Amino acid sequence: MEGHREEYENFMRENENLVNRCIRRSLRSVTQKNSWKLVNEPGGITTEELLTLSRGIRSLFLSQPMLLELEGPITVCGDIHGQFDDLLNVFYMCGLPGTEKPAKNGKPSRRARYLFLGDYVDRGYRNLEVVALLFAFRLKHPDDFFLLRGNHESYLLNMSFGFLDECKERIREDKKRRVFLELNVTFNHLPISAIIGKRIFCAHGGFSPDLYDLDQIRSIRRPQALRPSGVMADILWSDPCRFSNPNAEFFTRYWGVNKRGTAVAYGQKAVDLFLERFGLDLVVRAHECILDGYLFEHNMKVLTIFSASYYQELRSDLGQYHTNRGAVLEVSADLSCNIKTFIPFWLTSDRDDISPDLERFAGYKHASICISELKEYDNYKDVFSENPLYWTLRYFEEDEEMGDDQEEEGREDKGFFED
Ligand SMILES: [Mn+2]
Numbered sequence: 001m002e003g004h005r006e007e008y009e010n011f012m013r014e015n016e017n018l019v020n021r022c023i024r025r026s027l028r029s030v031t032q033k034n035s036w037k038l039v040n041e042p043g044g045i046t047t048e049e050l051l052t053l054s055r056g057i058r059s060l061f062l063s064q065p066m067l068l069e070l071e072g073p074i075t076v077c078g079d080i081h082g083q084f085d086d087l088l089n090v091f092y093m094c095g096l097p098g099t100e101k102p103a104k105n106g107k108p109s110r111r112a113r114y115l116f117l118g119d120y121v122d123r124g125y126r127n128l129e130v131v132a133l134l135f136a137f138r139l140k141h142p143d144d145f146f147l148l149r150g151n152h153e154s155y156l157l158n159m160s161f162g163f164l165d166e167c168k169e170r171i172r173e174d175k176k177r178r179v180f181l182e183l184n185v186t187f188n189h190l191p192i193s194a195i196i197g198k199r200i201f202c203a204h205g206g207f208s209p210d211l212y213d214l215d216q217i218r219s220i221r222r223p224q225a226l227r228p229s230g231v232m233a234d235i236l237w238s239d240p241c242r243f244s245n246p247n248a249e250f251f252t253r254y255w256g257v258n259k260r261g262t263a264v265a266y267g268q269k270a271v272d273l274f275l276e277r278f279g280l281d282l283v284v285r286a287h288e289c290i291l292d293g294y295l296f297e298h299n300m301k302v303l304t305i306f307s308a309s310y311y312q313e314l315r316s317d318l319g320q321y322h323t324n325r326g327a328v329l330e331v332s333a334d335l336s337c338n339i340k341t342f343i344p345f346w347l348t349s350d351r352d353d354i355s356p357d358l359e360r361f362a363g364y365k366h367a368s369i370c371i372s373e374l375k376e377y378d379n380y381k382d383v384f385s386e387n388p389l390y391w392t393l394r395y396f397e398e399d400e401e402m403g404d405d406q407e408e409e410g411r412e413d414k415g416f417f418e419d
Contacts, residue, residue, distance in 0.1 A: 004063035011056035012139065018049055022136040026129065027088070027096070039128040040170055047175050050128065053135045054186045058223075060142055061189040067217040068146055068194035074113045076202060076329040078286030078305035079150065082124025082162065086308055086326050087133065089342050094328060097137045097145045110333075111144060115194055117286040117305065118150020118204035118236070122161035123312055128170065131183060149190035150204040150286065151236045154226035158184070188223035192235050197335045199281040206266055206285050206302075207274050208234030209255050214278060228262065237263035239288060240271075240297045240304075268298040275301060282337075284329060293327025293341040303337075305329050309344045 012019070022045050026038050038044040045053075075094045080087050091097070095112030120134060121127040137145045152158050159180075167180040193203040201207070208231045211217070216231055227233055241256040254273075256265040266274075271283060283302045288295075289311045295304045309326035325341040332338070 001063050001065075004059040007059035008056070008063055008139075008142065011059065015052060015056060015139075018045070018052060019136045019139050021045065022049075022053065022132055023140065026133040026136070027091075037126070037129065038132055045132060047171055047179055050132055051179065051182055053132065053139065054183055057135050057139055058186055058189045060139060061186075061191065062222060063142075064191065065218055066191045066193070066220050066222065067214060068115075068148075068191055069198075070115060070146065070194050070196050072197050072331040072333045072335055073110050074115050074196060074331050076196075076284055076305060076331060077114060077116045078307040078327070079119035079289075079311075080116070080124075080130055081119055081152070081308045081311065082121055082127040082130055082166070083308045083312070084124070084126035084129040084133070085344060086342075087130055089309070089326065089344070090307060090328055093340060093342055094330065098141045113141075113144040115146045115196070115202060116148060117202060117284070118148045118190070119152045119286065120147075120150070121163040122152045122158050124162070124308065125166065125312075127163050127166045135186075146194065147190060148194060148202065148204060149187060149192050149226075149236060151226065153184075153187035153190055155180075155184040156226065185223060188225055192220070192232060193217055195280070196331055198279070199335055200284055200331065201275075201278070201280050201282070202284045203235045204285060205236050205263065205287045206234070206238040206240070206283060208238070209264060209266075209270070210234070211274070212277070234263045237287075239265050240302050241265040241267040242297075266298075266302075268301070271298045271301045281335075289322050289324055290327070291322075291324045293325040294329070294339050303329065305339075309342060 022038070025044055039050055040047060075090075077090055091112075094114075097112055097114055099112055100110070114137075116134065120130050124130075134147060138147055152161065152163075158164060164180055167176045171179050193201065195201055210231050211234070217235070220232060224232070226236060237258070237260065239258055239260070253267045253269040255270055256267060258265045275281060275283070281301075284305060285302065286305055286307075288304055288306065289308070290304055290306045293306055293309070296302070297304070305327050306324065307326045307328055309324060311322040311324055325343055327339055327341040330338040330340060
């Protein structure tokens with residue numbers, strides 16, 4: 001891990017300006033009329049610069065464990081799903097990463113720190129902006145800003161739910177394949193869980209019936225593609241059991257079948273045993289859209305947090321979207337928990353300081369993928385037909401073989417949209 005930290009520090013020495021520019025430009029979009037777009041837009045960052053961030057951040061992920069051990073105070077955020085305005089809304093509400101929050105009620109101020117629970121891409125339409133800004137903050141604040149992996153940080157999902165379409169649409173022909181693949185390689189380096197103050201377990205979906213020792217998480221090697229089953233899949237995919245039928249409860253107090261058809265559903269008994277075994281108090285997870293933005297279940301031992309407000313399903317071109325609030329959880333230094341909820345920027349009318357043209361739906365194109373379109377991806381076949389476990393490794397080998405030549409061939413990135 002030491003060596004990776006050094007790699008990361010070297011990377012930052014060379015690329016600090018890029019990281020700062022990426023953050024500055026993203027935040028400007030809150031107050032300036034113009035654009036929500038950062039990548040491949042005038043004044044923004046180029047495709048190559050996005051890839052530079054994406055490569056640099058891998059050594060930072062590897063320098064820290066697969067199971068992060070964090071302390072409060074820290075703000076925990078759920079799914080973002082490409083809704084860049086929600087991400088900015090969270091920072092607007094809870095403080096910019098690394099900055100001092102204003103003191104309230106006589107309490108001392110503190111630096112805003114964050115833990116995100118995954119699902120950064122798909123569904124929404126500003127995936128590239130979300131990824132770029134999260135990566136930039138992650139690089140800028142390596143010990144105050146953390147990202148976990150969600151089930152959508154996997155090419156098996158994000159080639160079908162919007163991210164690949166966005167890459168296709170916004171990145172020029174000869175680069176889009178590389179961007180999509182390289183970002184997914186980086187996703188394969190993300191840690192999958194965190195424990196705050198030794199008491200609060202955080203992950204995208206939940207935990208696993210096969211998890212009897214936390215070292216099982218720590219020992220998962222990276223880069224790691226997401227497999228369809230196993231401990232890692234359960235942590236990223238599972239949900240709490242819900243009972244509409246009291247008779248069903250009898251059978252699913254421990255573990256049930258997950259309605260998604262993947263991983264498991266955990267009942268209250270399973271939660272009690274899990275928390276007791278590891279001396280924990282609470283599971284905080286994301287993964288499900290909740291009307292109020294948050295939901296306590298299983299005797300308040302499981303908290304779901306969802307941070308994409310008015311969450312768009314894939315069919316939002318038909319005017320279908322949820323009318324949910326977004327929420328975040330603020331955990332204090334003594335582990336007391338405070339939930340904040342919010343509605344989209346574009347529903348608020350009293351913020352004069354915010355750009356008037358924030359309409360989320362303007363310019364949004366329905367990200368559809370149909371079977372016939374898959375034909376276009378024939379050149380991915382060699383990659384996608386493989387077992388995900390080998391895919392990552394092979395991609396790395398290819399990358400190395402190409403080495404410096406590839407950089408030369410790449411030339412200066414002058415995409416369609418750049419000045
Ligand atoms: Mn999810």
